[in-house]
Amino acid sequence: MYQLLIVDDEIYAARGIQAGVEWIELGISKVHIAYNIRQAKEVFAKHKIDVMICDIEMPEGNGLELLTWVREESPFTESIFLTCHADFEYAKKAIQLGSLDYMLKPARFDELQAVVEKAINKIKTAKEFDDYKETYEHYLQLWSLYEPLLIERFWMDLLSEKIAADPYEIREILEEKKIPYKESLQFLPILISIQRWHNELNPQDEKIMEFAIRDVAGSFLIKGDQQAQVIQIRKGILVAILPIEDQDITSLDLIKKDCQAYIDFCRQDLYCDLSCYIGELVAIHNMPTILDSLLRCESHNVSCINQVLLMSSRKNKEITIQLPDMSVWSDMLKKGCKKSLLVEIDSCLQKAKQSEGLDAEYLHKFKQNFLQMIYYVLKVKGMPAHNIFSENMAFQEVTRSVTYLHKWVQEIVIKTADYLEDKETNQSVVDKVKAYINEHINEDITRDDLANYVYLNPDYLSRLFKKETGISISDYLIEERMKIAKELLRKTEMTVKDIALEVGYSNFSHFSKTFKKSTNMNPKDFRQFKQVHA
Template identity: 25%
Template sequence: MKLLIVDDEVITTRVLEERIDRKYLDLDEIYTAYNVDMAKEILKKEKVEIILCDIEMPRGNGLELLEWVREQQEETEFLFLTSHEKFEYAFGAVKYGAASYLLKPIDIAEINRAIFTVVEKIRRKKKISDIEEYWNQGKKKMIQNFWRSVLRNVLSSKKEDIQEEIIRMGLAFQTDDKYILILLHLRKEVLSDRETPEDLSWFILSNILAELLTSSLQVENVASWEDGGEIYVTVVSDKDCESLKESIAELKDVLRRYYENPFYVGYVSGQCEIFRLGEIRSEILAYDRAHVYDGGEIFFFSELNKQDGKVEKLLDQKLILQCLEKGERVKLLEYLQKTMSLARKKNHSLTNMQYLQMELLRIVGIFLNKYEMDLEFLYSDTVYMDIQKKALTSEFDMVRWNTYVINKVFDSVENRKKGMGLVDVMVDYIRNHYEENLTRNTLAELVHFSPEYVGKMFKREMGVSINDYLNTLRVSKAKNMIASTNYKIVDIALMVGFENMSYFSSVFKKYEGISPAEYKKLLEHKK
């Protein structure tokens, strides 16, 4: 604890500073001031728990200092020293809550006892405050767990069962009390900002939501959870519909001041009893999963059209095929972006977005068929599969999917049209690197396609697998070396790319019908 001595008598101040028992009273610091102005400057900088102050001083008296401290909403304890036992001094000290009123001349033992009494009072108040805080935190946690259980249908949705749980937990609720549920589909970046720890991000967000959407900063009414990789936040609001509309308008402005684009969409239920909240949350969540929103709008759920009409033949097949044939990449991407955006405005149904995707892939398949190609190069592309998973999350991700598909199609067809196609590139590479440890994966990395697609393309063009082609080439090179050099057969095997003699012999015999040693003897016999 910290003590401030305020007295215009310098000697008195120094005696007190030296003789007050710091260790007995558990005082960390003792400050001194010789007038009210000096005391105020110290109090502005330091957190002081106890002030030992003379009442009568030339430049402002102790009662004025006490009154100023109370105006600052500080609970600092005051002990007064005075040479005169005047009624107005005693009355002022009591009025502003001074702890004690001591008469000079100084009795240091009495002052130590008075300060000790104040120290014990501060400790008791802190202990009570800690207990209250612990109780309040425990109660808030209990309320938060109750709301979680209600919303996730852990508790029975029967009115009497929920009332029984309320009584068991000692909560001040009634099952007939009406609340409004707000559900936000949050963007992950809001809680996973690299510069802010996740716990702090959630603390900030939950306090903003509680301050604006509940009547008295009820953070325990705010909860978050992850579902299928998506983050949702719920707020159980005790506000009425009209005041909540104003709060939601303010919420949008506040969140956008803190975050660039905090959530995909939000929903607000009508007022309902506690036992219906779980059912309402399930309905909203089911609707959100079946629709694609990303504009950060907050809708009143009862006003949404729950009937989804089908979007059919929205894509112009003739235009798309013309753009693909003419290589009009930019024109096609602009058309697709505009069409997808139009479809989203007409209907946010996830099913219809999936339908548009399938329709585009069908048209692309017609185009690829002219070049004896199919969509295998997409489905075996890991980057594409990652983009595909997120494509229906937002309009941005849908545009990203369109862009990747169209670019991939154009690039693949261009490679096909070139004099040196993918297989020509691979054959050329094998011929120049046959002695190295070549695999299908090596060639896949070379041409930037999946190993499965590379293997399929190679066999279709060459009539044999990559492994058969490579082994045939190696055996041919080995035969030339056996015929034209004096190298040992084991050395030749290593030089043409085989890792061991046993495998070399079995491959050689597979293609030539005899072993390498027998082939060498046959050549020597002919000579």
Template identity: 25%
Template sequence: MNVLLIDDQPNILSSLMAGIPWLEMGFSSIFTAQSANAAREILSDNKVDIVVSDIEMPGEDGISLLQWAREQGYDYECILLTAHADFTFAQKAISLGVLEYVIQPAKQEDIIHAIEHAIQKIKANGETSPVPLAADQFNYAAQNIVIKTLFEEWPVIEASIINPAKLEKRITQLKQFGINVEAENPCIVTLINIRKWKKLPLTAADFLKHYNHLLHELFPTDTTTISYYLDDKYFITVFFTEGTDEIIRGIEALHKRIPSDIGAATRLFFAKTEVRFIKNTMEGIIGIEKKDALTHKDDCRMIEVNNDDLYSEALGSDNYQHYNKLIHEYIENHISDAITRTDLADYLMIPPDHVSYIIKRTECCSVKELVTKIKMEHAKGLLQNTKYQISEIAFKCGYDSFAYFSKVYRETYGITPSQERS
């Protein structure tokens, strides 16, 4: 077999050349290139089975080179080295059939493991140049980079309130995995901690592979999940579904099956939440698990998460006043409209229930009562300072019925609009 090493830094190439036992691993030729152009020439003139390439290089990057190679029909196994776990880079790499995605600085054994994996893949295909991987066969380790990066960058609710676009961006990326959800959709976050192995330990990627098989076996076919690992001890799964009894029983069965099917004793924590609260919930569960780690108990426990409390804490007293000001401005600027709680929620980009909560905290009244109060204040100003007909004022304040307008005005101020003007 032949291998091509690509990196713009000579010291990295020297380290790869000297630190990997290439001959013992069965390689007859080792090619090196310090640029994408040099790599193109080598690929065009030589048979290459495995490429180990840096992503970030001057000029053309490693992803662009790989895309060119795939278009030319070069089906080598590719291992990418990068100092950044970038979502877009990792996602593109997986779409091009990258076998391993190694984060630098990496231990020498990590790179050797990746190369051994590539050799096994080639042998399993029975030829020195395997066909590209099918979409459902992408390497778990490479795919984990994409998913882990997605959730590491998932905003806490505090950040989502200040800048809703942050959450929208992550939800859009989630949809690229075929998971069509919105911010307020329910979900369940689970955390698995491997306490000890009852047999020879698996790598995190291999554990995830067996674990996903269990998920498919234990849960209904229409259950949408996404899983990834933080390290070789902690694994997270998000179930994008209601926390029904059937799903809860499945999670409890999952905890019981992991020791017998995979050989690991685990603790499992899970919590019902919503998509917008995923990051807060993850951080909460991890904190609780680490706090309880000294119990050494292999249990399965549901953690109660109060989403209303999370949202209220995120808003804070300063944000209450900020939102209250925006609510007043919206009503005043749409005084002739029939304003609903949904209208305010859409404008503020927060749930309708939280509009009610904010108004209750700041105004001590309902949404309808606040809208009526501001409309009546506007009507009173028009009655006192303009010569508009009372029917015109009613219409300007969003009331089609003169009689109903007069009734509401009298209930508010104790006098009719006509008495106010006189």
């Protein structure tokens, strides 16, 4: 819980603030009041103040002086000024001293509560960062002292197939290196897959945190067994190897419980999501084969996160789900139905997540179809794709899980819909008419259609369009259609009839006459001329 201090020489103002806000809802257990700077310092001496609400002009010294003192004596306190003085110099000085906000009296209690909540959230974020930093420093120290062990080296060579999976050769190596594995030992591998880091990490930080995850796996899964190992196969993939005596009675439920406790600890204390894949009990020479099976299970898992999974139950099944019809989605996006589209996408991916046999291949196809749909909408709306897709987008990562794909798809839909809405809001009437023509170029477009689209009288729209462009709507429509027709004649093998339909002419003769009037050549002659002079 947090503590808050109100500093104001006006007694009723201070008490009004104290009584007017639901402090408990913000996690504030104690609200102190001071009527001057001296009393405020006394409160700081006795209590840890997390948030201070302070007036500026007071008889025994102003609030800026108090904030200067607080910055030195209690640097983690968040301060908010609440004053009658709308003075720019005061506000400027308050910002320089690190004040979170500068509010004018009388402030509404809900506004004040929102600012205090912002301060509390800032304090929480800082505390989480400090906790993370402390954990990081601990494992940095451990990592710097770590040295590979002999048994670990053996397992690395065996699993990477530098050592042949031959029982006799393995026995000779064990004897040569004096590794104390008995003939009766069998081994249970547990694959550990790091699925997501909660914080963005640079390469060195990621290495150190992977070491932390490996170290913690020793505590939860190995529990001091000197013959057991946790080794890293590659980035983000570790394997715990548990030796089991033939006569041992191994409880699978207990191992699953240990794995889940390990997962929960990593999520809460090491700020990552991971899953554990439990293999089958095998002889030492079969470990490379069982590891390959576990890796296949891991690659096929796109729907489970922070879970314990058994290899025996993760059998590949034929995908029975169908990819969605995204042509409907494109219509919804073009019409600005953002909320409805997001609900539709959520329903589709939730259904996929619950389906048998879901794997990365389905997500990859979904992503490709989704990108095609977005590019189509952007093309129709006459907008470049680079406004939506940033250069550093990790396209490969989005198919790693349904969760990643869902988040990425939501971001793209929201960004595209907002961009379309913003562009249409800022478009002039003439720009909207041009955009409509471009989007419906292959349809029969009338002046009334355009007038209804922009909610204007047809005659007024015609005068407005010609005033701004210098040509009539009908002439502009012909120009745009002929421009596209020329490009299609020049760059494609489409028949002239098909091109006529593509640009909105169902009457082939009418198209030819209009084209010749525009270019002084009929369509076939134009195509031949351009091919000769290409």
